[in-house]
Amino acid sequence: MSQALIASMQHETQAIAAFVDALQQERNAIRTGDFQSLGELVQHKQELAQQIAQLGTARQAQMAALGIRVGGGRQLVGLHIDEGVATAWRTLVLTARGAAEANALSGAVVSAxxxxxxxxxxxxxxxxxxxxxxxxxxxxxxxxxxxxxxxx
Structure with a gap:
């Protein structure tokens, strides 16, 4: 069952990385004045955000079924946490932090x-x-x- 959780975390990480890429495309469109493509980019970002939310919900259910929860400092807590799960989790958390930073940067660019x-x-x-x-x-x-x- 932990292999399924690892696969879910990897899929969620890929979706978050795609979201970061969409943010970069959005900033490039703004920087170059390509405002016609912004509508498509915004819609793509919304679809990715919805996908990320769905993947996160599924991952949380899998974690709960395995008796794993997220503790302080975004660390996994549970009796039997496979090293593969811990590695996939760290990658997911780092990717999510990068997405949060990219989103903040995009917000600042749009605001400016x-x-x-x-x-x-x-x-x-x-x-x-x-x-x-x-x-x-x-x-x-x-x-x-x-x-x-x-x-x-």
Missing amino acids: HLEYTQDALQTLRQRGDTATVYGRNGRAQAGPRGVSLASG
């Missing part, structure tokens, strides 16, 4: 890009006299006509 885009839009929408240059529809708007300095 969003901030840059919002600043650029704000610049395009405002002039020094606070009148709008471009409207939400992207068309130039006429600013205030100004005040005549001559009287009479």
Whole structure:
């Protein structure tokens, strides 16, 4: 039965590694301005996340059936933990940590890009006299006509 658990952990590790690869592709698309491929990448990431969740649930059930649980420090706790299971677990945990770091980096990249885009839009929408240059529809708007300095 521990061979089945090892295989499950390896499959989950592969799915997590694919998720990390998808995050890298997403960052590359943002960096190169390939925004059309982002929709497909986001959908692929969502599918991978769902697959990872399902694999994790199955692994947890297998671990429970073998009397294995995760203790403090993400260490396996149980009476009979096969060395192959322990090795597969360490690989899974390291891969998951790498995915968490890659996900945080992707979040920071997206956040920075969003901030840059919002600043650029704000610049395009405002002039020094606070009148709008471009409207939400992207068309130039006429600013205030100004005040005549001559009287009479």
